[in-house]
Amino acid sequence: MKHKIIKVVGLAAALAALSAPALAAGDADAGKKVFNKCKACHALDEGKNKVGPSLFGVLGKPAASVKGFKYSKALQESGLTWDDATLAKYLTKPKELVPGTRMAFSGLKKSEDIDNVIAYIKANGG
Numbered sequence: 001m002k003h004k005i006i007k008v009v010g011l012a013a014a015l016a017a018l019s020a021p022a023l024a025a026g027d028a029d030a031g032k033k034v035f036n037k038c039k040a041c042h043a044l045d046e047g048k049n050k051v052g053p054s055l056f057g058v059l060g061k062p063a064a065s066v067k068g069f070k071y072s073k074a075l076q077e078s079g080l081t082w083d084d085a086t087l088a089k090y091l092t093k094p095k096e097l098v099p100g101t102r103m104a105f106s107g108l109k110k111s112e113d114i115d116n117v118i119a120y121i122k123a124n125g126g
């Protein structure tokens with residue numbers, strides 16, 4: 001009986017290890033270049049809002065939650081929480097995920113760029 005449980009746990013861990021890298025495979029160094037496209041509007045410093053809100057600590061936060069930034073109604077009512085998946089969708093086509101968002105950015109075409117820029121944001125306080 002004991003053996004069986006250990007086997008099942010082992011299998012679950014193996015499966016988790018197999019499926020995890022798909023999302024988390026970004027290269028932060030390569031993402032730095034991609035972030036140049038965001039820099040005009042976003043800083044990663046806490047509390048530093050530009051045309052867009054500061055991206056400090058953005059991963060894991062509900063959308064539209066930086067104090068003092070005037071968000072669109074659309075983003076405020078989106079009910080989104082930023083994680084790898086929602087961020088990847090938003091950065092692909094902001095206006096498709098959040099119709100009415102004020103982020104005037106057409107989107108990143110390459111999924112590789114998206115993975116890398118998310119890795120960069122994570123590695124630099126986001």
Ligand code: HEC
Nearest residue numbers: 037038041051052063064065071072075101102103104105
């Ligand atoms: C032209 C300016 C501009 C560019 C370029 C831009 N953004 Fe934005 N971004 C905004 C604005 C404005 C908002 C607020 C949108 C709203 O209120 O609907 C926003 C919102 C966001 C949010 C949601 C933040 C929150 O607090 O909920 C994230 C994440 C984000 N942008 C990431 C990026 C990334 C990553 C890039 C580059 C790939 C980028 N943006 C490029 C202007 C920009």
